[in-house]
Amino acid sequence: MTLEWEQVIVDAADPVALGRWWTEALGWVVVNDAADEFEIRPEKDRLPGLLFVPVPEAKTVKNRLHLDFRPDDRDAEVTRLLALGARHADVGQSGDESWVVLVDPEGNEFCVLGSRRN
Missing domain, CATH: 3.10.180.10 (2,3-Dihydroxybiphenyl 1,2-Dioxygenase, domain 1)
Known part of the structure; x- marks a missing residue:
C-alpha cells in the first residue's frame, strides 16, 4: 500500500481569513478559495497542503x-x-x-x- 500525504485539515471559525493568514505567513499559494474549503499549498501542484474548513465550535x-x-x-x-x-x-x-x-x-x-x- 502506498500513501501520499495530501493535506492537514484545520478547523476554523473563519476558514478564509485564517487561510489567508497562513498564506501570508508561509508564502504559499491559494489553490481553492471557497468559503467551505480554503486550501493552500507550497506551490500549485506541490503537496502537502493546508485545508481550512468551517466548524461552529470555538x-x-x-x-x-x-x-x-x-x-x-x-x-x-x-x-x-x-x-x-x-x-x-x-x-x-x-x-x-x-x-x-x-x-x-x-x-x-x-x-x-x-x-x-x-
Missing part, C-alpha cells in the same frame, strides 16, 4: 497536533509572525527551549524552531 484546549517550522533566523521570523498577528503561547515550556511557541489568529499553536544550521 477552540477550547491545546491542539493535539501542531506544526513546527525551522527558519533561517528564528528571532527575525518570530518578529515577522507577531507583526502578522500571531501571539506568544504558554504551553508549559520551561523557558530554556530553542523554539518559540506561537498561536495563529484563531489560537492554533505552532512552533518556530531554532535557526537552521548551515
